[in-house]
Amino acid sequence: MNIIYEKWDEILETVKTEHELSDVSFKTWLKPLTIHSIDDQVVTILVPSQQVGLNYISKKYALPLKVAISELTGSDYDIRFVLPEDVQNVEKEVPVSTNYNTSMEMANLNPKYTFDTFVVGSNNKFAHAASLAVAESPGEIYNPLFLYGGVGLGKTHLMHSVAHFILERNPSTKILYTTSEEFTNELIEAIRNGNNTAMTKFREKYRNIDVLLIDDIQFIIGKESTQEEFFHTFNALHGAKKQIIISSDKPPKDMEILEDRIRSRFEWGLLADISSPDYETRVAILRKKEEMDGYNLDDSIIEYIAKNIKSNIRELEGSLNKIIAYANLEKREVTMELAETVLKDIISPNDKKIITPEYIINTVAEHYDITPEDIIGTKRNSKVVYPRQIAMYLCRELANIPLKSIGQCMGNRDHTTIMHGCDKIEQELKTSQTTQKAIEILKKKLQPGN
């Protein structure tokens, strides 16, 4: 929390002492003042009612308050005074509700995205635990919580789960879910209106809340005014100990053309990634979905979907829905044959294509802009050694042939060399985003249907 909030009483006392105010003056003019918000270097002070005399207070106490704040914090803040009616007009935009369902609708939450319906697997264990911790103590431990991962892997589901959890405990919590695209559009609209009220309304909508969920933040990249506005929104909320949860398709350090001051704020709290689910988790997700929708499919069909749709949970669920919809429409039993027919467009024929070491070597070489000869050759500079190890790893993962045979295809290398290369990449995958991304992209190139 911004120190000005914590030391507000002390600041008022300082003004009193330094300006030798009598008790009655202090009680009348200063004591009733409270902080409305602190946005980047502007302290907005709420003056309780018009009788108190906004103009008088502003003329007489703006400077003393500015000086006292500057003495306390060591930096300069501008002072702005507002009346309750100015604020209330805007606060009506986000009314408080004590009813869970109303709050949920006002917050833009999907009722199905709760912790109960979220399947925990090794791909999302950490992100799940972090989200639960935030849900239990919003604004206190990990702020912001930054969830990142590929498309359709459950980031939105998790952030909504946090919101539901908080609302169940306290339905009057003001929560707002939005996407960075919506945020940008609303900002453009406010700027286009060209008047202060539209802008104030916009700001109050986003700053007058307890929890902000902002999805797909990567879309603010390259949008300067949005970044600027988001920066101030972030500071206002964070300064007031309000929880912020952000999702993105990549971690902050990989978000190119993002202002450094924003990147560093994203990294203030906790970063948690969600990767593609393993086979067991995919089966568990399909089973959960089946249970929720009241179906009971044969194990072999569930396994068929889980084996073939690997990287995207939205697609996984979509495949199940498609099979069921098709069966209902055609009034047919769900059989393996039906599942295969329905999913033939999604499960690319490429999956059935045998992935040979040569194919992998060519694809890796092209990706790194080197030649296949570089990969199988003996050069030892980093430009070729790393892609070579990547090729070894992919051969082991996808080609389904013994290490010895991989060694033969890779310039007659010994199987222990291949093993070493694979281990190296495996280690890197635990820590390096670059390697994770490279493997993800290359796997997609080699198996486009997955």
Ligand SMILES: Nc1ncnc2c1ncn2[C@@H]1O[C@H](COP(=O)(O)OP(=O)(O)OP(=O)(O)O)[C@@H](O)[C@H]1O
């Ligand atoms: N672990 C999980 N358990 C159950 N359902 C899940 C899980 N992960 C994702 N889903 C489901 O997969 C679908 C896609 O998830 P979601 O929209 O949260 O993904 P996302 O990561 O936000 O995607 P995008 O990058 O497109 O914004 C949703 O229907 C969600 O309920």
